[in-house]
Amino acid sequence: xxxxSQDPRHKITKRGQxxxxxxxxxxxxxxxxxxxxxxxxxxxxxxxxxxxxQLEKSRLLSDRFSAERPKGSFSTLEIQRTEQGDSAMYLxxxxxxxxxxxxxxxxxxxxxxxx
Amino acid sequence: DQQVKQNxxxxxxxEGRISILNCDYTNSMFxxxxxxxxxxxxxxxxLISISSIKDKNEDGxxxxxxxxxxxxxxxxxxxxxxxDSAVYFCAASADSGGSNYKLTFGKGTLLTVNP
Numbered sequence: 001x002x003x004x005s006q007d008p009r010h011k012i013t014k015r016g017q018x019x020x021x022x023x024x025x026x027x028x029x030x031x032x033x034x035x036x037x038x039x040x041x042x043x044x045x046x047x048x049x050x051x052x053x054q055l056e057k058s059r060l061l062s063d064r065f066s067a068e069r070p071k072g073s074f075s076t077l078e079i080q081r082t083e084q085g086d087s088a089m090y091l092x093x094x095x096x097x098x099x100x101x102x103x104x105x106x107x108x109x110x111x112x113x114x115x
Numbered sequence: 116d117q118q119v120k121q122n123x124x125x126x127x128x129x130e131g132r133i134s135i136l137n138c139d140y141t142n143s144m145f146x147x148x149x150x151x152x153x154x155x156x157x158x159x160x161x162l163i164s165i166s167s168i169k170d171k172n173e174d175g176x177x178x179x180x181x182x183x184x185x186x187x188x189x190x191x192x193x194x195x196x197x198x199d200s201a202v203y204f205c206a207a208s209a210d211s212g213g214s215n216y217k218l219t220f221g222k223g224t225l226l227t228v229n230p
Contacts, residue, residue: 004158006158031216033216033217033218035218040222041222042119042204042206042220042221042222042223043159043204043218043220044220045217045218045219048216048217056216056217091158091159093158095216097216101147101164101166102216103149103161103164104149104161104218105161106151106158106159106160106161107158108156108157108158109157109158111156
């Protein structure tokens with residue numbers, strides 16, 4: 001069990017550029033989540049997938065953000081036309097969700113800095 | 116509107132003593148609660164959880180207590196060790212169609228355990 005992995009770990013970009021992050025969940029976990037964490041705050045829910053279906057998106061996820069999980073395995077989160085306010089840690093988590101209680105396991109995160 | 120509140124930004128204790136971290140919530144629909152530990156530049160690591168049907172859950176040095184009437188939970192660490200120094204996040208979720216998924220986090224408490 002290698003845990004949740006994320007790539008890249010750090011990304012510096014200029015305002016207006018597009019960026020894409022990748023998340024590889026724990027194998028056989030059917031649920032995958034994206035969260036965003038800014039300085040001094042706890043992680044905030046962005047979106048979640050059950051297998052390949054995106055089942056909920058937070059209102060924090062503007063139309064510049066898009067997430068995919070093709071074939072129900074890895075996931076990508078793309079931010080188009082980045083803004084300085086997008087600077088944050090983007091966290092991915094996965095879980096084996098079949099019941100009412102499930103534990104989400106987090107990856108190391110991708111820290112984005114928009115200049 | 117903060118639905119999960121950790122009112123102490125920081126806590127300092129001596130090695131060997133008890134650490135008590137507190138968390139309050141406002142949403143009465145929350146029925147599953149988790150504690151995560153986070154080191155700098157890493158993702159949150161799951162510590163312990165509790166369902167709303169219980170009032171206590173214990174795992175080694177970690178015990179979580181839940182007081183539903185007060186909408187309050189606490190994490191006890193006994194004995195505290197220097198390696199426990201980290202930011203601790205309280206998180207909660209509500210049952211949605213038989214499964215919990217979206218976690219709502221507090222802002223975290225920085226625990227420092229002094230040798």
